[in-house]
Every structure is written in structure tokens, then in C-alpha cells.
Amino acid sequence: MSFLYDDGHMAIATESRRVLDARMAKDRLLNLLEQVGHYDEVFWQTAMEQGWTALAIPEEYGGLGLGLIELGLVAQATGAHTAGAPFLTVGYGAARGLLHGTDESLKEEWLPQLASGEKIATVAFADASAPLPPESSVRFENGMLSGTKNAVVGGVRADVALVWAQHGEEPALFLADLSQVSRNPVNSFDNSRLYADLVFDGTPARLVAHGAARQIALETLAAMAIVSAHEQLGGAEELLMMARDYALTRRAFGQPIGSFQSIKHKIAELYGLVELARANCIHAAASDGRENYLLAAADARISATEAYDIAARDCTQIHGGIGVTWEQGLHLHMRRARSLAIEQGNLLFWEDLLVEQMTGVAA
């Protein structure tokens, strides 16, 4: 369902961008790249202070009662800065999973803490290369989880995780306290995402949902994918503008390089990809709870991933030598384009899901 942003939406977009413009610093982000297990605390403080952690959580649980449209706009601003400790997306995913689960006491216990940001939650759905496997290698028995989840986003730091694990014959959703879990941080090309293998070894966990668990997990994953798509869109749009600005100022052969069609057409194509991604993001965010929500999420995810990847590639190319230097920092986007492309399900997953939704034929 497409719609036009209203003044309230525009205020969220402008204000989140303004706050991040004032507080984010490229050098700080560059420093995080070569350290495993560290994230940008300034961003997370900002997120809590601005109420972004509470944005899409219902008011009765201490949130602001807004939804994917508003959270998407904040994510777009974080994407432009490659800001975003990973918790904004997965924290929302965990909260959403809890909300759609059946255990009221879990909601009352955790949602207010997630809304305030005093506790950090993540989501551990994937097993190895499968974003949402039909059967999970992590098992739940006698109230405890055992097994390993690889490269969980925010896994180094999260207090609690929403886990997709095997419960008898069927996988189900569980909430696990991570205080006793051993975490093996992953050295990654985008280290501030805080990837860690979580090794569950008799870890106490509580059942969030079973029976309809796959549908809840899928819809949770779709919600996170829509937030991620907005973040990818923000990154792609920023790269588009950087490419445009550079093409206007950098001169070669007596003219701005933007007057060469090889450059200007690349930038025009990028504009197209960014606008397609934006259109799909707007449609998907407004489709939450409606028919074809998963299809809309897949459209947004696919076009935003494509836009951000190509923007990262082409913006760097347009910058020439300076574009590949550490200090210039375009590689922050290059890295983030790929890490976001993997988090919340890779393209292969979303392409298959889209076709299944559209045709009824599974891969």
C-alpha cells in the first residue's frame, strides 16, 4: 500500500538526520573496523535518548506505539551515516517476535526494558547459510537450549536473544538469557555489527511461540528486512549524492567528470535504483499487517540490496583512486552494503520467498 509521507513523517526523517549529522564521526567508525567486539556507543546512547528503541513498541509496554514507517525513516538516516549499532533492527525484531508470541509475562518483563534500551536484544534465526531453516540444529529440551548459532548480529553484546530452535519435530521460537552463553566473536569485514557465534550449552530459555512459530518468525524476519531495506536505502541515497557531488567538482580533460556520459549515466542509473528501492520500502512499511506483506517485504529487500551494492561499487569507481583509500571512508559503505545484504536473509532467500508467495511453488 503506497502512500505519501505526511508532515509528522517528514519531521522524524529530518530530525533523525539532523541528530546523526551532529553526532556521527567518520573517524570513530573507521577505528571500529579493525577491532573485534566494539560498537559505536555514541550511536546507541543517541538511539535511547531519542526514543528510537521505543519507537515501534506499543504504548502499553512502554513504547511510543508507532510502526515500521517511522522506524524505517530512522533506519534510513542511520544508513546514510553507516551508523547503527545493529540493535535497532534486531532489537525491534525480538520485540516484535515477543509481541506476536503467546506468553504475556515475557512481554511484560522484556518489552519495557527493550523500549528504554536498558536491555539489548538480538535475533538468532539462521543456521549456517539458511536464514530460517526448516529444521534447526539448535535444540530445546527440558527447558534448555543446546547447539550453536553462527554469526548472530549484535551477538557480542546482546543481553537476550530470540532463538529459532528445534522443539521436538518442529522448530519454535524461544527467548534465551545470554548472560551464561559463551560467545565467540567473529572477526568480520564490518566489525561494529558485533557478530558472534553463540554456543548454547544447556542455556535456560522460555518458549515464545510454537505451532504458528514459522509464520511468526517469517513475519518478524520480514519486519527486520524492511527496516534493513530502509537502512540500505539511506546508504545508497547517500552514495548517490556523494557520487553526484564528486562528479560536479572533480575535473579532468578540462571539464567536470560529470559531463562524461560514462559517469553521468552511471549516476542516473543509481538514481533509478534508489527511487525503486524507496518506492518499495514505502510500500512495504505500509503493508505491515495487510495482504501481500511478505511479498512487499521481499520487493523492498531485493531492490534495496541491489541499490546499495551497486551504489557502493559505482560511487567508489566514480571517485577513482581516492575512493579506495582508508581515510576517505567509502569502504564503510562498501562493507555495510554487504553486511546488511546478509543480515535478515540474503538475496537468494528473498528471491525464493518472493516466488513462493507469488506462484505458490517452493524452491
Add this chain to the structure above:
Amino acid sequence: MTDYDSYRAKARAWLQSMAGEFGMEARRGLSEEQDLALGRRYLAKRYDAGYGGIHLPVEFGGQGRSHVEKVIFETEEMGFGMPIVYFSISLGMPVPIIIRFVEDREWVRERVVKALRGEEIWCQLFSEPACGSDLAGLRTRAEQDGNGWKINGQKLWTSWAQYADYGIMVARTDPTVPKHKGLTYFWVDMHAPGVEVRPIKLAEGGHDVNEVFLDDVRLEDAQRMSPVGGGFGVAMATLMIERYAATDSNGFGPSLDNLVELARGLEVNGKPALQDGRVRSAIARNHAMRAGLDSITTRAMLSMQAGKEPGPEGALNKLFSVRSRQKLSEFAIDLQGAKGVSFDPDGLFTEDWTTSWIAASTGRIAGGADEMLLNTIAEKILGLPQDHRPDKGIPFNQIPA
């Protein structure tokens, strides 16, 4: 239900009532002459039903409604395959432009009503052998001849000129000034002495475009629609009208659902084609692209309904949809293996992938080549510089040929 929703519902109901007589199925097997005659009858009915010239002023025989309603009707009409293609240029550009720029109001009203009823057809005499994208480089000459003008030259790619009664035309009145400044805009009687139309057969087999030879064609000064030397501005205004036209994220080719139905009956490596990863990827990527274009269109309509100018991203539609239709059509042929080589000469490009494929090249050139659309996006939306133009500021007759 908003007023627009009820307008759409009424339009759809009317179109459904006409589909049996004029729709896709009624047209199968007709010769072009029969189809054109059917189209003329359809336009008369459409006019009588109040759907002709929806956005045109009442005093010129239009309905005096908004662009929104026009686009709503066109969007609904597109799905029925009515025989309207012969009138698309005529009603798209020339008719609104004569309302704006021809002084004899009574004559204009008569022309508009006849064009809306399909009794007369207008064409657009812009492109020439030596100028397509570079419109201002045209060479057709208009020289003063007593109180009027004498035209000599050749136009090319003129859609439906073989059926046209009138044309709008840009010609060069002064070759001694820079190229944009020496042009003047006229209307032409296509039945006047000296006008000769020769259809051109295109690669796909159709011949909707023509060469038009103009040999000492005499015009009255009243046929001039711009100040002398002011023709380029009116030409730009003509091309801007397209902003408010219905779009099709299928690129005027078959729908993605059509591809899915084709694939359902096919196998790859002994497995259903829809289970093949490459097929799934192609479907998914195209779905995402088309959904994006549809969402852009929906938001443009919402903007217009709110009385705002639609965003510039509407410019993406033709570029992205037609280009991807071409690739997807190739893919659909590939998917059928050996069977893919067969060709149905009566195939429709909105239904048949082979016809769609062979006609798609035309779509990427006509009405703004991909490269020109990219230039427009880069320059007008993103503020990038124009290409190097060695002919800039130089009198037309001193530009090296």
C-alpha cells in the same frame, strides 16, 4: 470511497460493457484497416459516454476534468486492449497543443471534437533523417512566401502519418542563428499538395511509422503556432504533456504473471521450471522492479489527487520498464528451448513474448532513447552538466556537417 474511486469504478464498468465489441478478442484476425475502422467507432462511443478528452476544457469539447481522472481512465482502459493505438499520438500531443497555441478558437473546437471522435487523426512531424534525439538539429525549411510559408524537407518516424489528416510540425525558418533559435512551429494539412507519406516497415513487421516528404507545401501564416524563431519552446511544451500519461510497469509487454504461466508448463533439467533458481531469480528481480515502478505511479497519482506536482521519479518508468521487458522477453524465449524459435505473425506484444522481444528495441528508441532519458535524469533531476556540445551558440548553417 473517494470521488476518484467511484470514477474508476464507473469507468471500469463502462469499459467492461464495451469489451465484447471492441476489446482484444473482438480485434483478433482483423486487418489494420478493419481495426482502424473499429477504433473510430470505439472513439465515437467513448466520446458519447463522456470519456473523450477527459482533461480538456469543456469549451473545446472536452470533459473539463482533471489529469487524475484522465490517467485513471487510461490506466483502466489499457487492460482491455481497445483499438486506440492509431489515436494515441493524435490525442496525446497535437490536440492539447492546438488548444493552447492556435488562435482560431472555432476551428480548434471543430478539430478537437473530430479528433476525440476518431473522425480525424493528427500526427507529429518532429524527427528527421538527420535528427532524432537532437531535435533542434532539424533541417526542414520554412521560407516566407507572400503572406504565408513554403515548406521543403523530409520528416521521419512519423507515427500513423498514413492515416493522418493534420500534423504539427517544427521547421527551420532561420539557418543563420544558433539551432534552437531558428525554429518555428506550424500545423500542416496532411492532404495538402506536396505532402507525400511513405510507410516504413519495421523489424517487427509493423508499419506504424512513416517518411513524410514535404515538397513546396504552402501554409498560411495562421498555421503558425509560435512566434517566428520561437518553435523550440512550443516543441518542449509538446513533449512535457507526456508527464500526465498512463504508465505500464510491464513496459507495454506481457505481464510477469504471463511469464509465470508460461513457466508452469515447462521443465528445466527434468524439474518444473519454476523450481529452477535462475527462473526464480529472474521472476523475483523483475517483480521487485515492477513493484517499485507501480509504487512510484501510485504515489504520483496520490500527489496529483492532493493537488501537488508528482515527483521527478516518474521519469524512470519508460527507461526501466521497456529495457527490462526486452531482457525478460529474451529470457522467455530461452526458457522454451527449441520451441522458442516459433513466431506468430499475429502475436500481440502485450501477450506474446517473441513479438514483445522483437518490438522492444523500437520501444527503447521511440519517444526518447534510453540514453536521452538518462541524460535528462542526470541533468534535470541531479544537476549534472550537459554533454560537450560543439554546436552550441554557433549559427546553424556554420555547424560542420
